[in-house]
Amino acid sequence: MKMGLLAVALLMLTACSKSSDADKPDGAELYALNCAGCHDPGPGHPATMLLEEMERPVAPLIGRKDLDKDYVHSVVRNGLIEMPPFRPTELTDADVDLVFTYIKTAKGPSNAP
Numbered sequence: 595m596k597m598g599l600l601a602v603a604l605l606m607l608t609a610c611s612k613s614s615d616a617d618k619p620d621g622a623e624l625y626a627l628n629c630a631g632c633h634d635p636g637p638g639h640p641a642t643m644l645l646e647e648m649e650r651p652v653a654p655l656i657g658r659k660d661l662d663k664d665y666v667h668s669v670v671r672n673g674l675i676e677m678p679p680f681r682p683t684e685l686t687d688a689d690v691d692l693v694f695t696y697i698k699t700a701k702g703p704s705n706a707p
């Protein structure tokens with residue numbers, strides 16, 4: 595019994611460790627973890643509210659077809675006016691690619707142009 599618990603604890607540790615390759619998060623998970631809090635649709639999401647004021651065609655990121663890859667990379671690395679930058683240790687270039695693909699391909703809340 596005790597060994598079983600230990601095994602579970604060890605598994606959880608490995609799952610949380612960043613150096614572990616196994617079970618890497620996909621674009622949807624990376625978006626949910628790093629971007630959704632500010633960029634999801636609806637009130638209470640500062641980025642969505644600001645982008646609405648900035649008169650983007652669609653305020654939520656999900657489903658936006660007008661964003662290009664270089665722009666998303668540069669915003670994520672450098673931040674924007676209110677948006678904090680992400681370091682490569684937090685989000686690798688490959689992670690940003692995954693998030694970008696997810697944003698482009700996921701079904702948006704409204705029909706993005």
Ligand code: HEC
Pocket residue numbers: 625628629630631632633640641642644645650655661665666669670673674675676677678680685693
């Ligand atoms: C702490 C809140 C916050 C987080 C987390 C955040 N953003 Fe942002 N983001 C903003 C805000 C606010 C803006 C609106 C522009 C501004 O004022 O900075 C923005 C703008 C953007 C834009 C520009 C959109 C446009 O139309 O020009 C992109 C692209 C973007 N964010 C991508 C991301 C991605 C990808 C992630 C996750 C890896 C992310 N953001 C995480 C707050 C955030």
